[in-house]
Structure formats: C-alpha cells, structure tokens
Amino acid sequence: MTAAPASAGPFQITVQPSGRAFSSEGGEAILEAAIRQGVGMPYGCKDGACGSCKCRKLEGTVVHGPHQAKALSAEEEANGLILTCCAVPQSDIVLESRQVTDESAFPVRKMPSRVSAMEKVSHDVMIVKLQLPANDTLRYHAGQYIEFILRDxxxxxxxxxxxxxxxxxxxxxxxxxxxxxxxxxxxxxxxxKEIMRVEGPFGSFFLREDSDKPMILLASGTGFAPIKSLIEHMQFKGIQRHATLYWGGRRPGDLYMDAWVRERLAEMPNLKYVPVISNALPDDNWTGRTGFVHKAVMEDHPDLSGHQVYACGAPIVVDSARAEYSARARLPAEEFFADSFTTEADKH
Structure with a gap:
C-alpha cells in the first residue's frame, strides 16, 4: 500500500449511512485500517491509481499520500472527495460510503502456493492454477483477488x-x-510445482445478492477473470437474475474462453452474451459487434436506471463506463461495481 504521511492517532472513522465505526493508528491510511478490522469498503488497487475507493469526507481532516490525478483530481479533493487507500486521518473522520459490508468472515491471510497447472490460451494470456495448503482454506467472495508477494x-x-x-x-x-x-x-x-507466496483475499468486487436488478457484466481482456468467477457463483447458487455479459477484445482471439461462455449459455437461460471486437482484421472473418465494448452496452441499454453494472478490465474502459453510464444512461452511481486492472505502469 502507498506510503502516507504520519499522524498522531488513533482516530475514529465513522462511515455513513451505515454508522460503522473503526479506528486508525498513527500514519495508517483509512482503507488499511478498514481491512485490518474487517470493515468492507470499496477499493481496487490499494495504490492510489484506480479511484475505486473514492468517497466523500463529511467531517475531519486527512492528508493524502502519493496518488494519480486521474484517480482523484485537485478539484475533486477540493470538493471533499478522498481516496481511502492513501488518505491518512489527522482527526476523527466521518465518511459517506454506501458500499460498506462486513468482511470479517474472510480474513486477509498470507500462505504458500504451488503452481499446479499452466495453459497458454492466447498469444498473451496464460491460465495459471495454484494449489493452496490442504489444511488452510482460502475463503473469498467470487470476484475478489489475491496478491503474489515477490522475493523483493x-x-x-x-x-x-x-x-x-x-x-x-x-x-x-x-x-x-x-x-x-x-x-x-x-x-x-x-x-x-514452483512455490509462490500469496496474500488475500482483497477487493470489494463481488455480487450484491440482496438485489434482484438485472445485471450488465462488462469485461475487457483478462477483466473476464472475475466475471467468470461471478458467473460460476451464480450458476452454483441457482441465482436467476438476468445478466448480460459484454466481453471486449481487440481481436477475436482475445476472447480466450469464448467457448466456455457459450457452454454456460446453454445451461443458464437468464444469461446473455455479447462479444465485441474493436480491431478486427479481414482475416478474422468477424461478423459480430464491433467498436468499444462499453459503448455497446449503451447502444443496447440507453436507460440503465434499473440495472447493476459489474465492470472489470483496463482502467480506460472502467473509467469511461463509470462516467458515461451515469451521465448518459441514468445508472445510479451506487449500482456501479468495478475492478480496474491497473498495471505497475499505471501506478507511477
């Protein structure tokens, strides 16, 4: 997590409208304190790059550690918005965040893992399967992520x-x-059989099962991974909500599990699938939808006011969808759930 300025602390952080309260130690960012105490707040990268943890500060003072301007602009900060992943309290804080859950059932843990299988499914995508300790189950929500801890x-x-x-x-x-x-x-x-150390689970991207709204599942590239997890979870739990998967890639080969999706369609009558290709070549013989995947959603659903959207993939896709669905398709901001796949380059 991004280093942040020190502060005396401890301070109390209260999240409205839920009323959840927890404390932060001196120099500890709000999100770090929330994760440590099992309070599930929205977040993605934990590095000030994606903006998923952005929320409104109602009372108190914070100091931000390093972050990207695209995640939080100076204007947004002046208007009371903060990034909880790098905001360090300087006093007691009251925040407004409507996506607060109790994640204490799934504690963040470190554990060894062993590479059990590898399959190259496209020119630039590898499916890696990890074996975890048999007596140390990793509990997580479908849609969450883990972190590899490298030797350095x-x-x-x-x-x-x-x-x-x-x-x-x-x-x-x-x-x-x-x-x-x-x-x-x-x-x-x-x-x-290579041994890798991992930690998790992390992330606030998971299915909100207290809603019966139809869902848009938006994925670009390997943003399909957590969406696949959601689909498996829905099928396993017998969740009958209507869902439409929009999966975008530059070329047809980028939709590396297209056959898997089509198999699910035969088994899940309430699931629909719209593959979208942005840079098809004549040799691809592509006859499906073309263009930007997030725009295909608005072409089919000009009014998203009654939907939930789950979006994963490149930051440009997620950010564009978040802004345009709210401004042009009437999607309530609190019904947009995202996991923005920031790279190391995005964080600097």
Missing part, C-alpha cells in the same frame, strides 16, 4: 477466475506485459 517484496494482483466452490485451488488469468518483471517470468520461466 513487490506485489502483483490477480483476480480469482474460479468461484470458491470450485476450489480448493485458485485459477488466475495472467496477461503478458512485455518487459514486466513478473509476467515475463510467467511466460518464459515459470514451471509447474
């Missing part, structure tokens, strides 16, 4: 692509970022 202390985050009932191991979809220290290793040197 650096971390890399990947969403679980399998729902918890499809454990006890986890499935990850890793996209190759040429020049990236970790993904270069995955694609050139990683072998089965």
């Amino acid at each position: 202390g650096a971390r890399r985050s990947y969403s679980m692509a399998n729902a918890p009932h499809n454990g006890p191991g986890v499935e990850l979809h890793i996209r190759h970022m040429p020049g990236g220290k970790f993904t270069d290793h995955v694609f050139t040197a990683m072998k089965e």
Whole structure:
C-alpha cells in the first residue's frame, strides 16, 4: 500500500449511512485500517491509481499520500472527495460510503502456493492454477483477488477466475506485459510445482445478492477473470437474475474462453452474451459487434436506471463506463461495481 504521511492517532472513522465505526493508528491510511478490522469498503488497487475507493469526507481532516490525478483530481479533493487507500486521518473522520459490508468472515491471510497447472490460451494470456495448503482454506467472495508477494517484496494482483466452490485451488488469468518483471517470468520461466507466496483475499468486487436488478457484466481482456468467477457463483447458487455479459477484445482471439461462455449459455437461460471486437482484421472473418465494448452496452441499454453494472478490465474502459453510464444512461452511481486492472505502469 502507498506510503502516507504520519499522524498522531488513533482516530475514529465513522462511515455513513451505515454508522460503522473503526479506528486508525498513527500514519495508517483509512482503507488499511478498514481491512485490518474487517470493515468492507470499496477499493481496487490499494495504490492510489484506480479511484475505486473514492468517497466523500463529511467531517475531519486527512492528508493524502502519493496518488494519480486521474484517480482523484485537485478539484475533486477540493470538493471533499478522498481516496481511502492513501488518505491518512489527522482527526476523527466521518465518511459517506454506501458500499460498506462486513468482511470479517474472510480474513486477509498470507500462505504458500504451488503452481499446479499452466495453459497458454492466447498469444498473451496464460491460465495459471495454484494449489493452496490442504489444511488452510482460502475463503473469498467470487470476484475478489489475491496478491503474489515477490522475493523483493513487490506485489502483483490477480483476480480469482474460479468461484470458491470450485476450489480448493485458485485459477488466475495472467496477461503478458512485455518487459514486466513478473509476467515475463510467467511466460518464459515459470514451471509447474514452483512455490509462490500469496496474500488475500482483497477487493470489494463481488455480487450484491440482496438485489434482484438485472445485471450488465462488462469485461475487457483478462477483466473476464472475475466475471467468470461471478458467473460460476451464480450458476452454483441457482441465482436467476438476468445478466448480460459484454466481453471486449481487440481481436477475436482475445476472447480466450469464448467457448466456455457459450457452454454456460446453454445451461443458464437468464444469461446473455455479447462479444465485441474493436480491431478486427479481414482475416478474422468477424461478423459480430464491433467498436468499444462499453459503448455497446449503451447502444443496447440507453436507460440503465434499473440495472447493476459489474465492470472489470483496463482502467480506460472502467473509467469511461463509470462516467458515461451515469451521465448518459441514468445508472445510479451506487449500482456501479468495478475492478480496474491497473498495471505497475499505471501506478507511477
């Protein structure tokens, strides 16, 4: 988590309208304190890059650690918005955040893992399966993520692509970022039986089962991984809500589990699927939807006021969807749930 300025503390943090309260130690960011005490607040990257943890400060004073302007602009900060992942209280704080849950049932834990299987499913996507300790079950919500802890202390985050009932191991979809220290290793040197240290679960991206609203499942690239986990969970639990998956890629091969999705369609009558390709070539013989995947949603659903949206993938897709669905399609801000896949480059 991003280093932040020190403060005396401890301070009390109260979250409205739920009334949940917890304390932060000196120099501890609000989100770090919430995770430590099992208070589930919305967040994604934990590094001030994605903006998923943005909320309104009603009372008190905070100091922000380093963060990206695209995640929190100076104007937004002046208007009382903060990023809980890098906001350090300087006094007692009252926040407004409507997506607060009790996550104490799923404590964050560190554990060893063993690479049990690897499958290259496209030119730049590897499915990696990890075996976890048999006597140490990782409990998580479908849609959450884990972090690899590398030897130098650096971390890399990947969403679980399998729902918890499809454990006890986890499935990850890793996209190759040429020049990236970790993904270069995955694609050139990683072998089965390799031992990796992981920590999790993290993230506030999971299905809100207290709603019966129809859902838009929006994925770009490997943003499909947590969406796949949600679909597995829905099928396992017998959840009958209507859901439409919009999965976008540059070329048809980027939809690397298209066949898996189509198999689910035959088994889940309330699930629909709209694949969208942005840069098809003549040789692809693509006859489906083209363009930007988030815009395809608005073409089909100009009024999203009665929907929930679950969006995962590249920050530009998630950010564009969040802004445009609210401004142009009447989606309530509190019904947009996202996991923005920030890379190391996005954090600097």
